[in-house]
Amino acid sequence: MGEVVNVVVAFAVIVFIFRWATSSSPANNNNPSPADTLGFRPKNVTQDMVDTIGNMFPDIPRDNIRYELLRTGSVERTTNKILEKGFLDAPPPSYFTLYPRAVLNPTAGAPGPANNATSSSVKPETxxxxxxxxxxxxxxxxxxxxxxxxxxxxxxxxxxxxxxxxxxxxxxxxxxxxxxxxxxxxxxxxxx
Structure with missing residues (x-):
C-alpha cells in the first residue's frame, strides 16, 4: 500500500512540474500568438502575393485571399484551389482580430464597400x-x-x-x- 501512495505522489509531482514548465507566462496570455488565434501557424505572406492573386481573380475578396495564403504560403496552391472550387472560404472572426480589414484607396479603382463609403466628390473609375x-x-x-x-x-x-x-x-x-x-x-x- 505504501508503494502505491509513493507512485501516486510521484506521478502528481511529475504532472505538476510538466504543467508548470509548459504553461505560458501571464504576459503572453494577454497577447495570444497568431498560431493560437487562427488554429494554425501562419506562413509569411507579402502584399505582392495577395496582389498577384487579386489581379487574377478580382471577384475574390482580399481577406479571403490573405487568409488562404496564410494557411498555404503558396500562390500556386491558392490559385489551384480557386480554380478547383471557384471560391475561397471566408476567414473566421478570429482572423480579423489579428488582421483588421484593410481600407482600400478610393483611387485604386478596386470594387468593394470601401469605394462606396467614400465622399461623393470622388468620381468612380470607369x-x-x-x-x-x-x-x-x-x-x-x-x-x-x-x-x-x-x-x-x-x-x-x-x-x-x-x-x-x-x-x-x-x-x-x-x-x-x-x-x-x-x-x-x-x-x-x-x-x-
Missing part, C-alpha cells in the same frame, strides 16, 4: 478612363465597332511587344463594343 479610351469616344457617339471585330481569335505576333499591343487593342475594342451595346440598351429603354 473602364474608359482606366484604359485611356477617352480619345476614341467623341461626345455621346462612340466609334462604331462591328461585332465581328470584337473579341475573336487574335493573330500570333512575332514579338512580345506586338502581342501586348494586339491584346491591348482587343481589350479596347471589347470595352468600346460593350459601351456601345449599353448605350443602345439605354436608348431602347428610354424610348419604351
Amino acid at each position: 473602364l474608359i478612363s482606366r484604359f485611356n479610351l477617352q480619345s476614341r469616344i467623341k461626345g455621346d457617339a462612340p466609334t462604331v465597332i462591328p461585332e465581328e471585330e470584337v473579341g475573336g481569335k487574335a493573330r500570333w505576333e512575332d514579338t512580345p511587344e506586338k502581342r501586348e499591343e494586339s491584346l491591348r487593342e482587343r481589350k479596347a475594342k471589347m470595352i468600346l463594343a460593350a459601351r456601345q451595346r449599353m448605350l443602345a440598351a439605354q436608348k431602347e429603354k428610354e424610348a419604351a
Whole structure:
C-alpha cells in the first residue's frame, strides 16, 4: 500500500512540474500568438502575393485571399484551389482580430464597400478612363465597332511587344463594343 501512495505522489509531482514548465507566462496570455488565434501557424505572406492573386481573380475578396495564403504560403496552391472550387472560404472572426480589414484607396479603382463609403466628390473609375479610351469616344457617339471585330481569335505576333499591343487593342475594342451595346440598351429603354 505504501508503494502505491509513493507512485501516486510521484506521478502528481511529475504532472505538476510538466504543467508548470509548459504553461505560458501571464504576459503572453494577454497577447495570444497568431498560431493560437487562427488554429494554425501562419506562413509569411507579402502584399505582392495577395496582389498577384487579386489581379487574377478580382471577384475574390482580399481577406479571403490573405487568409488562404496564410494557411498555404503558396500562390500556386491558392490559385489551384480557386480554380478547383471557384471560391475561397471566408476567414473566421478570429482572423480579423489579428488582421483588421484593410481600407482600400478610393483611387485604386478596386470594387468593394470601401469605394462606396467614400465622399461623393470622388468620381468612380470607369473602364474608359482606366484604359485611356477617352480619345476614341467623341461626345455621346462612340466609334462604331462591328461585332465581328470584337473579341475573336487574335493573330500570333512575332514579338512580345506586338502581342501586348494586339491584346491591348482587343481589350479596347471589347470595352468600346460593350459601351456601345449599353448605350443602345439605354436608348431602347428610354424610348419604351
